[in-house]
Amino acid sequence: MALIFLSWIYILITATNFGILFRKFFGIQNCHIIIHQVLGLFLYTITTSLFAFFIRLHIEYYLGILIINILITFSYRTTLKFYINALVKSIRELKTHYKLLYLFLFFIILAQSSTQPYLLDNESYYIQTIKWLNEYGYVKGLANLHMFLGQNSAWHALQAGLNFPFLSTNFNDLNGFLFVIIGYLAIEKLNNYKPEGSIQDFAFGMILIFSLFLMQFINSPSPDLIIFLLAPYVFYLFIIGYKKINVNDFKIILSLVLFLCFIKVTMGILSILVIILFIKHFNTLKNKILHYFILSGLILILFLLKNAIVSGYLIYPIQSLDILDVDWKQPKVLLEFYNNGTYLAGMNNNADVSTLNLIERFKYWISIPKLHGVFNKIYILFILIFPWFIVRSKDKSSMMVIYTLAILQFIVLWNTSPQYRFFFIFIIFLSIQFFISIIKHKSLGVSLVYLSIIASAIPVFFNINLNTFTNNHFSMALSQFKLKHVVVPEGNSKTVTSFNKHIINGFEFNSPDDDVFFWSTGNGNIPCVNKKQIDYIMYYYNYIPQQRSKNLADGFKSILIEKEMK
Numbered sequence: 001m002a003l004i005f006l007s008w009i010y011i012l013i014t015a016t017n018f019g020i021l022f023r024k025f026f027g028i029q030n031c032h033i034i035i036h037q038v039l040g041l042f043l044y045t046i047t048t049s050l051f052a053f054f055i056r057l058h059i060e061y062y063l064g065i066l067i068i069n070i071l072i073t074f075s076y077r078t079t080l081k082f083y084i085n086a087l088v089k090s091i092r093e094l095k096t097h098y099k100l101l102y103l104f105l106f107f108i109i110l111a112q113s114s115t116q117p118y119l120l121d122n123e124s125y126y127i128q129t130i131k132w133l134n135e136y137g138y139v140k141g142l143a144n145l146h147m148f149l150g151q152n153s154a155w156h157a158l159q160a161g162l163n164f165p166f167l168s169t170n171f172n173d174l175n176g177f178l179f180v181i182i183g184y185l186a187i188e189k190l191n192n193y194k195p196e197g198s199i200q201d202f203a204f205g206m207i208l209i210f211s212l213f214l215m216q217f218i219n220s221p222s223p224d225l226i227i228f229l230l231a232p233y234v235f236y237l238f239i240i241g242y243k244k245i246n247v248n249d250f251k252i253i254l255s256l257v258l259f260l261c262f263i264k265v266t267m268g269i270l271s272i273l274v275i276i277l278f279i280k281h282f283n284t285l286k287n288k289i290l291h292y293f294i295l296s297g298l299i300l301i302l303f304l305l306k307n308a309i310v311s312g313y314l315i316y317p318i319q320s321l322d323i324l325d326v327d328w329k330q331p332k333v334l335l336e337f338y339n340n341g342t343y344l345a346g347m348n349n350n351a352d353v354s355t356l357n358l359i360e361r362f363k364y365w366i367s368i369p370k371l372h373g374v375f376n377k378i379y380i381l382f383i384l385i386f387p388w389f390i391v392r393s394k395d396k397s398s399m400m401v402i403y404t405l406a407i408l409q410f411i412v413l414w415n416t417s418p419q420y421r422f423f424f425i426f427i428i429f430l431s432i433q434f435f436i437s438i439i440k441h442k443s444l445g446v447s448l449v450y451l452s453i454i455a456s457a458i459p460v461f462f463n464i465n466l467n468t469f470t471n472n473h474f475s476m477a478l479s480q481f482k483l484k485h486v487v488v489p490e491g492n493s494k495t496v497t498s499f500n501k502h503i504i505n506g507f508e509f510n511s512p513d514d515d516v517f518f519w520s521t522g523n524g525n526i527p528c529v530n531k532k533q534i535d536y537i538m539y540y541y542n543y544i545p546q547q548r549s550k551n552l553a554d555g556f557k558s559i560l561i562e563k564e565m566k
Contacts, residue, residue, distance in 0.1 A: 001114050002487045003170075008177045011162055014065065015040035017072040018047070020079055026291060028251050033087050034185040035252060038230065041178075042259040045154050048161035049262075049302050052137040053309070057157075059166040090188060098191045101450065105183050105211070108457045109218060113176035114489040115460070116479035117220035123495050124148055124519040126156065126221050130172065131526055133160035140555030141328025143311040144545045145509075146529045147338040148519065150311040150330065154262045154303075155223040169523065172492045175225045176218045182229040183208065190446055199436055200395075204236045206432045208449045212456040219479070220492075223263050224421055230260060231270065231425040232432075235402055238273045242398035245281050247288050253277065254292055258299045265303075265315065266422050269409050276401060317342070328548060328557045333541055339416070346418035348372065365418060375420035375427060382430040383407060389437050402429065495522030502531055505544050505561060509534070527552065 019040030023031060031039065047065075048057060055061060073080060094102070119126075125148035132139055132149070133156065143150025155174075163171040190205035207229065217225040237253045257274050260267040278285055278292075285292075307316045312329025314321040317338050347353045348368045353361050366376050383406060390399045406426040413422050420427070439445060458464070459478045479490060497512045499522075510524045511531035518536075521528045529545070538544050542561055548554040 001110050001485060001489070003168075004110060004113050004173045004176065004489050007162070007164070007171050007173055008180065011174065011177045012037070013073070014044060014069060014162070016080065016083060017069050017076075018043040020072060020076050022255075026251055026255065026295060027288070028255075029248050031248075031252060032185070033083055033090065034181050034188075035233075035256075036083065037181050038259070039252075039255055041158060042255060044161060045158040045259070045262065046298070046302065048133075048157045049154055049306065052133055052157055052160075053305070054137065056135055056137050057133050057160045057165075058135070061161065062164070062166070065161070094188065094191050098187050101453065102184060102187050104457075105187075105208075105453050106180055108215070108453070108460050109176050109179050109183070111481040111485070112215055112218045112460050113173045114485035115219050115481055116490045116494040117172075117492065118216050118478055118494070119220045119222055120517065120520075121148075121222065122220035123493060123516070123522050125151070125521065127172075127493055127523050128521045128526065128528060129153070129156045130160045130163065130221065131165075131523075133157055134163070134165040135526060136553045138306060138309045139553065140309055140326075140548065141312065141330070141557050142555060143316065143330045144328065144334075144556040144558040145527055146519075146521065146533070147317075147330070147334065150307075150316045150338075152306060152310045153223045153264065154306075155226060155264075156221060159221040169492055170489045172221045173219075173489070174221055178226055178229060179214065179218055182233075185233075190442075190449065193442060195442070198240065200236050200239050202442060202445065203432050203436050204232060206436065206445055206449065207232050207428060209432075209445075209452045210428060211449075211452045212459075215456040215460070216478070224424075227260060227264055227267060227425060228428065230256060231267070232428055234260070234270060234273065235429050238277065238402070239395050239398045241277060242280070242395065242401075245277060245284065247285055250277060250281070250285050251288070251291070255295070258296060262299050262303060266409075266413075269405055269412070272405060273401070328555055331541075331543055331558050331560075334537065334543060334558065337537075337541065342417040346413070372420055375424065376418075378431070379410070379420065379423055379427050382427065382434065383410065386430050386434065389434050392437060393433075399433070402426075406430065491523070493523040495520060497522065499524040499528070502534075504531075504534060504538070507534075507544055507546055509545075527556075 015037040017040065019036040022028070022039045022043035023036070028039070051057065051061060091099070117123075125146060128146065129149055129152055132142060138152070142152070159172055159174045162174055186205045186208050189201045193202045193205065210228070214225065214228060217228070234253060234256050237249065237256070241249050241253065254274050257267075257270045260270060304314045307314055308324055310316070312324055312326050313319065313335070314324065317335055319332065319335060344351060344353070347361075347365060350364070353364060356364060366380060367373060368376060386403050390396055390403060393399050406423070409423050409426060410418075413419070436445070460481050463480060464478055479494065495512060495516055497516050499510045499512055502509055502511050510526070510528045511534075512520055512522055512524060514532065516522065516530070518530060518532055520530055534544065538561065543558045544561055545556050546559050548557050
């Protein structure tokens with residue numbers, strides 16, 4: 001806990017300093033101190049992503065950032081003092097019970113961050129993606145080594161710039177910091193809300209009723225958490241600014257949407273909100289149109305180039321804009337295998353759904369057992385009943401826009417990967433809006449927030465049987481906080497296995513033992529990929545990864561092999 005807290009202080013300083021630079025560059029005058037932090041993380045993400053094309057994100061990079069932090073701190077010391085005073089003033093204005101609530105939330109987030117990660121994606125590709133960035137930066141054809149590595153989220157680039165790989169492998173705690181700052185913003189909204197004010201302030205504060213669910217994303221660098229926490233704030237800004245918006249607020253919402261799109265391509269649908277605001281308030285916003293295009297263009301270029309490097313496609317794993325002819329391009333047959341697997345993941349990994357018609361497939365999807373099926377049912381329920389709420393809402397037009405996006409997102413995901421986590425932001429938004437339309441009393445909502453935060457502490461300290469929520473035997477246990485974690489956190493992987501070196505058809509790699517799941521790589525030394533995965537692809541698709549040269553930094557390609565050589 002102590003070491004994680006120190007790493008959070010470093011992240012806080014870096015986010016504050018880079019927030020100053022971002023606001024100077026982009027001309028944002030007025031900004032909440034918490035959103036200032038988020039904008040700082042956005043600029044730092046751009047920085048790490050840019051440097052990852054040329055160098056590894058290791059000690060030399062950290063030294064450079066240290067120098068930049070020192071220069072900014074010295075040059076803008078008056079501005080930093082202003083931000084510190086603003087934060088202290090904000091904390092003082094919290095009522096006592098909200099201060100205690102936040103301290104409790106802060107403590108359990110810190111404790112959870114000290115435990116082993118729960119998410120399987122952490123074991124399949126989060127750790128390895130960050131490790132490659134730390135050791136080599138962006139690597140050509142990395143998707144040929146492990147398909148999931150082709151995603152290479154900007155969130156992992158940000159984590160790679162904050163995890164001190166030259167000191168320890170235990171500092172993948174960016175998500176904990178994010179929950180700490182957004183959690184504070186939510187509690188402040190609850191503290192400041194008055195019945196005569198905007199009900200949307202109350203609505204945003206209510207995101208904390210999902211604390212028990214969100215807490216499971218804290219101890220791994222999952223890109224999903226920032227989506228779950230920040231997208232509701234984008235909706236909040238959209239509703240508040242729908243009828244009237246100034247250039248400053250538009251720049252903030254544009255920056256946040258670009259940040260989310262940069263992190264996860266499925267958030268591209270949020271760009272519709274920006275377009276609507278720009279068209280609706282064109283006369284107010286048109287003078288700074290060059291600023292909007294420069295920032296948007298920069299993010300688009302970085303996103304496309306990163307994809308081109310790691311996979312050979314401009315938009316991975318989509319075959320659209322397939323215009324590159326490079327030797328490290330992932331073979332299309334493997335891309336189709338990956339996309340099919342992603343789709344089946346939304347169908348409880350049941351390959352038989354391919355034989356079902358549309359109605360039968362929907363019936364199967366909505367009846368999937370346990371947690372996935374519950375969220376699927378909830379989503380469809382709110383899609384059906386939310387129009388009733390829109391009719392009663394004071395913000396009919398903006399609500400209708402967001403509701404339409406929820407439907408569009410479902411249509412897109414139905415044909416790609418109908419997993420609940422890809423539309424969970426709409427579950428959060430629709431459920432909260434429905435709740436506050438029925439329950440007008442702030443005290444009841446705050447009580448639910450208290451109960452949720454208290455409940456989220458239970459699995460941090462006590463063992464919980466997850467058989468009720470999942471059928472995956474690799475996800476049956478959560479890690480609990482122990483006294484030994486007070487100073488030094490648990491390792492960044494829960495995979496308990498041995499790693500062995502293998503050479504197959506000239507390809508040398510490290511692999512975990514057979515006691516782990518198919519895609520697992522854990523914290524193995526690079527290049528690491530599961531031998532079961534290599535054998536499967538080689539047997540069914542006749543492809544095997546190969547290094548492009550003797551130097552790992554030159555990346556990988558997939559070569560077609562003859563059947564008799566397998």
